[in-house]
Amino acid sequence: MSATPARRILAVVPVLALLVLSGCTAGPVVHARRITAYQPTPSASPFAPSTSPSATAKPTPGSLEWYLSQVPTFPEAPPPQPVPLPATGTAPFWHRLPTDQKVAFITIDDGGLARPSAVAEFIWRAHIPVTMFLNSPAAEEHPEYFRQIQVAGGVVENHTINHNSLAGRSYDYQKQEICGAADKLEAVFGKRATLFRPPFGEHDSTTLKAAHDCGAKAVFHWTETVHEGKVRFQTPEKVVQPGDVLLMHFRPALMDDLLAALKAIHRAGLTPALLEDYVL
Template sequence: MSRRALATAVVCLSGVPLAACAAASGPTGVLPSSGAPVSAPASASAAPSAGQPATAPAAPTGGTGWTSADIPVFAPAPPPEPITLPESGSVPYLSRIPTQQRVAFLTIDDGYLKSPEAPGLLAAAGVPVTLFLTTDAIRDDEPYFARLQEHGAVIEAHTITHSELRGKSYAFQRREICGSADRLGHRYHRRPVLFRPPFGTKDATTLRAVHDCGIKAAFMWKETVHKGKVRYQEGHRVQPGDIILMHFRPDFVRDFLAALRAIRKAGLTPALLEDYIPG
């Protein structure tokens, strides 16, 4: 059986400075936003490309920083069990999905650096990932992320300018959150339903603005990956339901493979975060 068939999937820790978990801010600018949803499927599961990788090319044997032998093989992820979200004027802020299923969730932030290895690596790995994209960071090459969509990546919101939101006015926060969701929905034909605040910082206003922008949940993380090393908030192993954070950085290949190895070492399978959020 092929690696791809085996890899089917429904796919800062304490003591680590927040600056280590975020790319440098890009140019500042604000996009107009009404907060109105773009006509698109309500969830990643309904989008044709969400969690449905395109046919993978043959994995390279050298010259790209990885080979097919470097990619861990996973058992298929179990059928997802969506969690229950509270009904209020706010949204939950999660660093772990409360599930007993042996799954973990790989997320990738920002988009300032467009690693040329990423499309082929995602295609060969065949695992689901969630991209929390900053619209200012991606505007110099938006088609790049459409290529990642073709290989199973699902695109979610991460503000327009990568500004820290905590302590800012409701109007500022809503503009950053709704504006990024609107732009991403227009460009990638599916309006985001999930959000991550830059640097992982937020306040009650943030969670209310996320809700008012039509987004279902906001996310922190339990592990980060940087320069090929996984850093843990709790213990020394990825736990079921953990959300793992990495970025589009020069060490993309090392970070991606390190995250997959950590998931494999824990006896878990990568799953798609959006499949655990009710539609």
């Protein structure tokens, strides 16, 4: 019997949810999902394919098995050392996480434009830590899509309701955009967002105060963008640095963007990690 990846994911989510819940006794779910070297052992994954490919068969380029075969082997991620947060009544704004640990972070924004179907299974099977900064209407329209990624280890965070630039707007407007989205995302995903990314990265001091007042512990920009499989550096080093934050979007080439980000992080001698393990 054949099944599309989307159907397989839907079929295994209850099993996976049980596995994740039962393994979650000492902290966030994501602790059990820290990235390790990809092991091509279908039986170890709740997203296992219904048929076992032959050990010698080469995966078809563009297939999920092909993407999995391209994922580099990373050094073990170091135990996270959370960064100190200022107690100033406002959220810090960071382009890169202030850490010397050999880690970098993958973030995926928006959610309204495209939602490639293989992403959740790719994230689960390759152990890719991701933070999703979602606009709340996209999350409300497609909750199952993002819940599958959440179950696979991804974490949902806040990217406003309407994706308008916040810089220069009133406190009330900004608070409505940030708290309003936080409330809706919490209703859909059962967890309050603790990180915020302003649309276009545009912000002012009011944004950081409003984000703090809506529950955000930190506000993130980015250091690299990834689009259609290409990483573009926005820092002088032109190589991924410890603490760097890579930005991509829910767009048609998201599988290529994830792979390109993993390769760039690997080339730098770093390991992908989860932002939420560092901002507590």
